[in-house]
Amino acid sequence: MANKDEDRLLEHEYDGIREYDNPLPRWWLWIFYATIVFVPLYYVLPGRLGQNGGNVAEYEAEVAAYKATQPVAPPTISGERLLALSKDREALEEGREVFTKNCVVCHGVDGGGVIGPNLTDNAWIHGGTPSAIHNTVIVGVLAKGMPSWERLLKTEDLDHVVAYVISLQGTKPATPKAPEGVVDTVAAAPPADK
Numbered sequence: 001m002a003n004k005d006e007d008r009l010l011e012h013e014y015d016g017i018r019e020y021d022n023p024l025p026r027w028w029l030w031i032f033y034a035t036i037v038f039v040p041l042y043y044v045l046p047g048r049l050g051q052n053g054g055n056v057a058e059y060e061a062e063v064a065a066y067k068a069t070q071p072v073a074p075p076t077i078s079g080e081r082l083l084a085l086s087k088d089r090e091a092l093e094e095g096r097e098v099f100t101k102n103c104v105v106c107h108g109v110d111g112g113g114v115i116g117p118n119l120t121d122n123a124w125i126h127g128g129t130p131s132a133i134h135n136t137v138i139v140g141v142l143a144k145g146m147p148s149w150e151r152l153l154k155t156e157d158l159d160h161v162v163a164y165v166i167s168l169q170g171t172k173p174a175t176p177k178a179p180e181g182v183v184d185t186v187a188a189a190p191p192a193d194k
């Protein structure tokens, strides 16, 4: 035994340390070769290995399930129309009335935010596109104290108040609340051309 090991000592010596030239155990090598055989599968089917289509299918199913739990109002008005309304003086006047009656308690007279977030900056928790704002106002965020206005306001008033909120973009409230959410500038309506 000792002799056999002696035979396999390598030539070199570093700081008095010598090493054996023992072959790797066969079982270890077979596992190693097996992983090499397996690896091309990951190139061909990244993320798709596993039961029922693997991670990708699992992720997509989870996203779909999550989306199904999120309320989305049927779009009753297009984003373009809302943007147009946000430049229409009459619509804005009506929107301001609705806002003053229903929204200022939480969002402030000038939209600067009280309990509710600042509506004049370009940061949005629930999206800043006209359609996203419309959706937030309709379905509300009940868990956070933002009522659902679908049943409380007439369709027209809803459209006008959303147009009014869009028109608040970039205005300077007296005591603005710090931005919340992520920047979404789509509601920043281009300057009115009339």
Ligand code: HEC
Residues within 6 Å of the ligand: 098, 099, 102, 103, 104, 105, 106, 107, 115, 116, 117, 119, 123, 124, 125, 126, 127, 133, 136, 137, 141, 144, 145, 146, 147, 149, 161, 162, 165, 180, 181
């Ligand atoms: C009782 C308080 C309350 C009232 C009244 C209220 N809101 Fe809100 N609103 C909130 C709160 C709180 C949030 C923040 C929800 C969150 O954190 O997810 C919010 C969020 C919003 C958002 C989304 C802001 C974002 O960053 O995505 C919009 C738009 C909005 N409100 C518009 C309105 C309009 C228009 C009215 C009036 C018709 C109104 N709110 C009335 C409390 C209120």
